[in-house]
Amino acid sequence: MTIDVRDPVRPAPMLPPVDVAPLRRARLRATGVQAACVAVSLFMALPIVLIGLAAVSSRAALAEFPKPLVPSEFALDSLLSFLRATGTLPALGNSVLAGLYAVFWSLVVGAPAGYALARHAFRGKDAYQMFILLVRALPIVVLSVPLATMFLRLDVYDTVLAVTLVHTALALPTTVLITASIFVSVPADLEEAAQVFGCTRWQAARRVVVPLALPGLAASSIFTFVLSWNELLGATVVTLGHRTLPAQVLTSLAEASVAYRFAGGFALILPALLFIFVMRRYLLNLWGTTLR
Amino acid sequence: MRSRSPWLLLLPSLVLMAALFGWPLVQAVLAAFRDEGGFTLAHWQRLLTDPYFLPALRNTVLLIVIVLPVQLALAIGMALLVQARPRFIGGHFYLWCVPLAISELAAGLVWLSVFDNRGYLNSLLVSLGLSENGVQWLSYENTTTMLLTVVIAEIWRATSLVFVIVVAGMQVIPRDYDEAAQVFGASLGQRLRHVTLPLLMPSLQVALILRTILALQAFAVAQALTGRDFPLLVGETYEWYVNLRNPAVSSAVALVVLALSLGTALLYLRTVRQPEGAR
Amino acid sequence: AGCTGFATTGGGGMVFLSTQFRPVDEAQRFRDLLARTISGVSYVTIEEGPFAGQVRSQVDAGATRIGLLGGLHGDLAPLADGYLEDVTDVLARLGDHRWPADYLELARAGSDRTWYVPWATASYILAAHQDALENLPSGVDPAALSYDDLLDWAVAARRAEGRPVLGLPAGPKGLLHRFTQGYLLPSFTGGQITTFRSAEAVTAWEYLRELWANCVPSSTTYDFMQEPMESGEVRLAWDHVVRLVSAPRQRPDSWRMLPSPRGPRGLGYMAVLAGMAIPKGSTDPELARRTIEALSLPRTQVELLRSNSFFPAVAADLPDDLSPAIAMEAQAVRRQQDAEDAILSLPPVGLGEREGEVSKVFQDTFRSIVLDGAPIRSTLDGQARVLQGILDELRVPCWAPDPPAGRCEVS
Amino acid sequence: MAELILRDLAKTYPGASTRATDDVSLDVADGEFMVLLGPSGCGKTTLLRMVAGLELPDAGQIVIGGKDVTYLEPRRRNLSMVFQSYAVFPNKKVADNIGFGLRMRGVPADGVRRKVEWAADLLQLRPYLDRYPSRLSGGQRQRVAVARAIVMDADILLMDEPLSNLDALLRLNFRAELKKLVAELGTTTLYVTHDQVEALSLGDRVAVLRDGVLVQCGPPGAVYDEPADEFVGGFLGSPPMNFLTGTVCTDEGRPRVDFGGQSVPVPAALSSYHGKRLRLGIRPEAIQLGDGGGLRGELQVLEPLGASALLTTDVCGQTIKVQAPATFRAEPGRRLALRLPVDQCRWYDPETSLLLEVR
């Protein structure tokens, strides 16, 4: 009696050599992917580099032609005078506040709506979506005067709260739609399991759905923050002495000299870059390996 | 559990929107059709005879028609690159999101510095000896290059938006499905067409809707690059409201934008969707 | 600060809301000046569009948060009736500053009361680089150009450089319409509105077409001439003094500032007027009045010239120690004003918020005729109808240089 | 620790044309272990989901411990459940998955840990407590789902094919433990399985569903021995019961059934069916391979099944499967004598396929 682990009944056939061509192909593909990534990265980053370089160029260097890529003369004075100007730092604070508040409120108000869209089929769903898009679709400039009047009457005019309200409302469609599209993909049975094990619907959503929908929440947070960070008109019409950064300085950018424009533009993007950097991890999903 | 009304969850958003924008919105709509004497179409007449309106409408539509598909394709491509998880993907990913952080105006400025007569692009061309004085990219005479520069700038500025939504959507698709498709002999293209894209539908729908609406709202880039040589509808709204102080005509333009936005949004909602019951 | 946010107005105090000096550096210079002049006032800048909205909505809501307003005539005039306090008394108290009558006329905005106190003025002139001056056709005095000289010069310069070097601010925020409104048309036709479709106007537009052919094509993107001037793209430019000053300020030796050219009817020029006004329900009318007084002092206005390149609205002697660029500008402006054939054009008076649409008529005409090559005659006729439509609605008298008849009409 | 009563539960899924469950009534006594059996798609999961409150019935009533819970939220029903799809939370480590329900109840961390470890040991999950579910094998994931449910000490334990992905050994061990556990705690259990052995060995009673209808409910032995209709007999048992069609005739006053040439004696009670057609049901393992007597069948296929051998035989054109000892050897084509013990024979009406009361 035999134990045929190797099954000696059949003679071991001659094995062909290991074919590494697919590995080579894979490596080639990886290289291709990397090249594509680099190409896209260059396309995306180059303008940022340009504006960064321009922001630290001297005026003379900016006026050269043909321009060298690296400016011939560096100068920080535009950037610095920009930062030192009255109100820039408080405005920075206001912008951060308004941005974070808007992120918070748009999630609080928008995510439940997104959840409802994702989990329920109900009459009026399309109508709701259209309504929520209505606001985004109408150029906000035509709303500006009535809006300011309303805030004055409500006595929240010229506060970060007012800006937050406007920005939250502006970001709401994005939040609702993005979160809805993600919630749709979170399996319902997980939520059901959570409910069976003693969660309220709210707890089930918070403990199970939300962590799984993290990429979507991060995406919509990024949008909200960036929107709030760059939004100009709304912030301008509802504030006066408590401006956000764009309202404080962006107004002037269009009319300043190039050096200032670049300096201002660059200064405006820096904090947003930081925010994206933080949120990126959630978007790429920390638990990327665990979710599938 | 399905019985509880979803309206409870929708209510806060409805209230916020209605409270903040409802009344101003009604006023805007009324303004477009009213003057001291009551109902009138004079504002629309004024608009239609305006030499900027039709070009603006044409440019807007043209821009969206060109930019949107390119962005969508690019964003999906980029998202697929992310899915392939190459090395340094964290860094790449970050760079790809960076344009999000940049305000429209700054984006316009950046590309102006590139396409300007004496900008980086012409600098490059001249120093490489490819051209003597550079190309007049932004000249009002070169409608094509003007459109091209605006398209490039818009693609650069706003692809990240689509990209981020698509990536977020892809993150939640279980990998099983793609693996199954591979085993069953689907090539990359087939997998995309039959598995990834259909499962991505909700995200694509959202990306398309938002992108179209936001594209209809964007004009600072075009304005920074080409001035009023390349008028866009929203730019006209601003022009009428801010510079010409004519809220009525401005509202009329705004309503055109609104109609375009909602029309396309409705189209997407109807066409780009998963069939009922799928998933 | 949680809900209200951080104050961005510096020290707080009464808000002085203004559409002027918006760029960060200019605003900062003016704030310094303001701080030296009077305390308790914070200077807040805002774009023209939201400016009007802000004032209107605050006054309408009966909750004004602003103490003092600053803006161009065009910004303030539309608010004249109903949103601004009558400042006739302030003007009366300051009577010894000798404002030009034209300015006071503007400040009444077509009514019999004064709505704002003239604050500063500016004008539009030419700037020429040394290189361009070399291409000046012989025998031409750059300080006394005619429009034909300018064209010849532009052509010569283009030939010499191999590319056009004349720049005009035809961008979306550019002020080219002021060129047609206040310079070209008055110089060619002697009027602004009444002569809009005269035969001379046709000549003027033909001229502009020719001139444009020798302009830098990206002129349509120029909002301000300072950058193309600094970058060397433009060697010869026409613009608002403030928008010209930065290049000469850096290289005073390379640039010369010249008065605008003259045409068959004379040297048409336009003065821009900024004023200060008090909104209805001002938070602190007393302080606002004092601020107006302080900023109306000739001494302060000269300082404003030094720091922000706006010229005094009051009669003030310019000191000798101005920076070269400003001195050059001042000289050019003065020459322009003092020319014996000078024709002063005003920005529209009494049009209120329709002013922009009048500007638009000139912009659209430019676009059709010069950029799109439309037939001049019919374009002028068409635009004249639009213009007339606006004027008919408003029933206002004409303003300089047109004769102040009972009602303004395009003839 | 509660009695579960289902009354006329009906459920039609939106858009579906047939009922997923059709007036199902079932009483599960306090502490009873009820096994649900039925073909794929017969409504077992639907039933469980209604009990859990995840699906609301269109009609009918659910009572737990004397309290009507028909429309109550799931979390107030104090039950726990193993989902057919596992529904293991991918964002929680195994330990947190298992302890989830306890933590929701506010059990202190220490108590949770102890329970989790107990369950992990029981299901051999100890080495994986610190992993995310995506890094587990299929069976390991299923065990996590089971562990999560059993730590709960709920009133009602619902299990939807909880062991389908586990190997026999693990199953065997766990089955014993589960039985002990449930008995100790007195948890009322509703257990879906398609594993016969599991159904028969675990269940206090077995309920058989078919197309949403409850067909039979009784102790395992009864259901197995005396299937209420042909469906149950054919469904239960692997291989299932044999069914032969014959006609009742009388031979010397004693009734026999004739299968087309061969006949067997039947109980006297069947005399009343004289001349009628009947269906004989007999389990393959009840048939004895004798040396003579009974029916003669021709061996067609012999399948060795390890512990036994399965013979497929032909009797007068009808197929009979016979379970023979593993040692049985024969060539196809051989004639076999099949003895059908009378007390193992069940008789069915060919029209209604219902069991005839014979004794």
Place this chain on the structure above:
Amino acid sequence: MAELILRDLAKTYPGASTRATDDVSLDVADGEFMVLLGPSGCGKTTLLRMVAGLELPDAGQIVIGGKDVTYLEPRRRNLSMVFQSYAVFPNKKVADNIGFGLRMRGVPADGVRRKVEWAADLLQLRPYLDRYPSRLSGGQRQRVAVARAIVMDADILLMDEPLSNLDALLRLNFRAELKKLVAELGTTTLYVTHDQVEALSLGDRVAVLRDGVLVQCGPPGAVYDEPADEFVGGFLGSPPMNFLTGTVCTDEGRPRVDFGGQSVPVPAALSSYHGKRLRLGIRPEAIQLGDGGGLRGELQVLEPLGASALLTTDVCGQTIKVQAPATFRAEPGRRLALRLPVDQCRWYDPETSLLLEVR
């Protein structure tokens, strides 16, 4: 229609401390039906995924039809697979799911339809062809996954617990069809199951894995009858093989093994183990309940299993499970005589737990 050769396949998941498969070598002949068995988490799925190309081995080689495919992309391997998690496309209707692979291959619509209907009939999915998977029951979804794989006529068919959620009857039917199908098409099949009966009845050969190591591979009968080590014996069979520890002694020149008071005679070949400890392995169904002779055991538990009854007995402090006829009745505590046929006894080295060659 191709031979599959695995050579020394090793795979460690990133971040894992142990190997998921450890130098597995396996030759599956063209058209052979190979069943993979092993406890949960032993690496079955991993092995299948490597064959499919979804996971790349760290070392080793995979050859299909004489062509090395170790690193080849999945879609070029011409195989099809049933995933343990089904992986049924939620965005496609059942019919499109089943026809997916064919359509990818460019089979004309008509051919696809015919194949799809054939598979749907086979798996009783006809009524559901037009539904989306989210509206199917668990077992129906699994059947879709199976149908999708079998329509492919691929060279290699990989099935990962394809019937785990199906009821016995469906399984039985499908098993037979599958066997026929595979035989007709000559598809080489690698089939993971934890169902003993399935493994033994379907497999041409059975490969047993344990902790990533291939422990035994052979025809079902051989693996069942002569487990290569105690693990295999304990793993296969339900209930599994009994193992008893005893010491070899010699009684009148003939070797016996003593279990602490009682002893049985053993083959002469074992004399060389005199005085040493040995492990006796015997299957529960091999033990005969006699009237006397053999070992004496005390009955502890009697479990009726439908077709048979399972007795748990105590022999000198060691537990022996015995499979008795279903009709067996006895009270716990009764003493039984257990006869262990010598040819059914297997002997294992207690140290290595490997099978001793006795014959």
